[in-house]
Amino acid sequence: MIVRLAWRSIWRNRRRTLITVLSIGFGLACTIFFIAIGEGVYAQLIDQVVRMQAGHITMENPSYRDGPAVDLWIKVPGALRSQIERLPQVERTKLIIMGQGIARSGSGNVSATLIGIEPSVELHTSPLVRHIVAGRYLNDHDGPWVVIGTELAKRLKLKVGKKMVLTTNDAAGNLVDQLCRVRGIFETGSVEIDGYLIQTPIDFARRLFGLPEEGATQLGVVLRIPQAQESILQEVRLLVTEQDIAVLPWQQVIPEIASYIKLDKGSNFIFQAILVFLILFTIFNTILMSVLERQREFAVLLALGTRPVQLRLQILMESVYLGFIGCVIGVLVGGLTAWAAQVWGIDLRSLLEEGFTISGFAISAKMHARVTLGLLLGTAGMVFGAILILSFIPMRRATRLSIVDQLR
């Protein structure tokens, strides 16, 4: 009877109940949608950055982070790569030689980051492949060929097929020059990447930096499922336990991205908290108004012998109904829109013609949300729980009335 009474009570003022559940639904849907977009953008950012760099997990000389230099290289036997690639959730491994140098042409010189890569691996992992705007990407048989960004090409007045000279210090500390040609030109939208990054096949990079066969500055591990990072990290550490190799998560290798995500999540949290607060204020107001309007009715119920706990239960049930209906609407609307944004993406290219960059990394202007069951249930559960907690104030109010005063 109390359950029935609560259900009918919320519908005695249909308009108010509809406005309340729609407010909860709308607020929750917005919260879910924005969290999903945020998670999607972070996942997209992490994916692009780690794939362009040394993967979700990076193996390198333990001293490399203190002073990155090509002389801090490691030897990576093929057997170790095979062992790692056999681990579940590992998509592939990639070798990288990363160094600094100067790129010169007849029109000038520019300091640049030189990355030696395995073209056949990068073809599957690196987002750079999709950003070639002239010429083509490298292949394993390319010798002294490079791909450069549009900004660098503009500064050095280079085109596809043109010659340039790379000057750097090799692993032994000698100043070395190598002539090479431009195989392709990429454009990511990031000034840092398009203006200072040069990719070259790893064999040519080994020659340039004087590294032996199987030598590299990093061995990267790209994961199929990024969430498996922690467990794979532990397994990889076990595999190299007897070698002098540091095994690092991407958060330590690219801390600026990890910090950006942390900071952005923090600001998003504040925005979401305000949204949730507005939802809660709406329902608190509704329940309190509904209780205040029915003081006489509650006095009658108490006069008839209703125990205060039964009256509080009735008001709690009303909150449960309002919260539940609102949360179902919110989860359905928020979940479906976020799912649509996950499948089809939100194309902001008309607004951001050049895309946008985060910490120097170019991010696609087509955003994809990332919606999970945990996100839907977690957010809805939080809102629902907060609604129930807030209903305690009206519940107390209802049972502390004076029966005689209300019936007078």
Place this chain on the structure above:
Amino acid sequence: MATIVSLQRVTKDYGQGEGLTHALRGVDLIIEAGEFTAMAGPSGSGKSTLLNIIGGLDRPTSGRVEVDGREISDLSNTELGLLRRDRLGFIFQSYNLIPVLTALENAEYVLMLQGIPTAERRDRVKQVLKEVGLEGLENRFPRQLSGGQQQRVAIARAIVSEPALVLADEPTANVDSKTGMALLDLMHRLNEEKGVTFFFSTHEEAVMKRARRLLQIRDGVIFNDQAR
């Protein structure tokens, strides 16, 4: 006959200082089981205060109040609630039905509080609704009933749990005189046939004439107690 209500030197004061009002001034009263007693008096004479104190809705300032053999002045709010639920029935001047419950649900509410199984309470409520002349109207909501019909539902709600005493605060005040007399007939019949004890307030002459015992109250004092 068993004593249902016993009041000894009951007083009730409201306010303090210059605003102090003596609503009841040393009321002594005995009501026996099976009585059909009316209490008459002008507005502000203390009728409602006396009913509220007997019903455990309000507490006396001093004096002793026994209902159904229990001294109730010192009972907690929860104990008073249980007493009202199990031993008392209430009929209010403005019906005070729950608008979102049907006539049947309103009438069965107290039985639900008492934990009576659904089937049993439905049977009892249907029988009582039939007795008060509401057969066929069980599933109507209060807004779909006339004032007289609503008060009949209130009477059904008050008597369905077979309480020791039904307290009614001007039960005919909000209906026309013809309906009022019909309601009084109903209460009278329930008193005679089922032995329900009624104690009700009124200021209508016609209602007073139907009571078997008439108390007259003024300024918080019962100045006339007349058996008929």
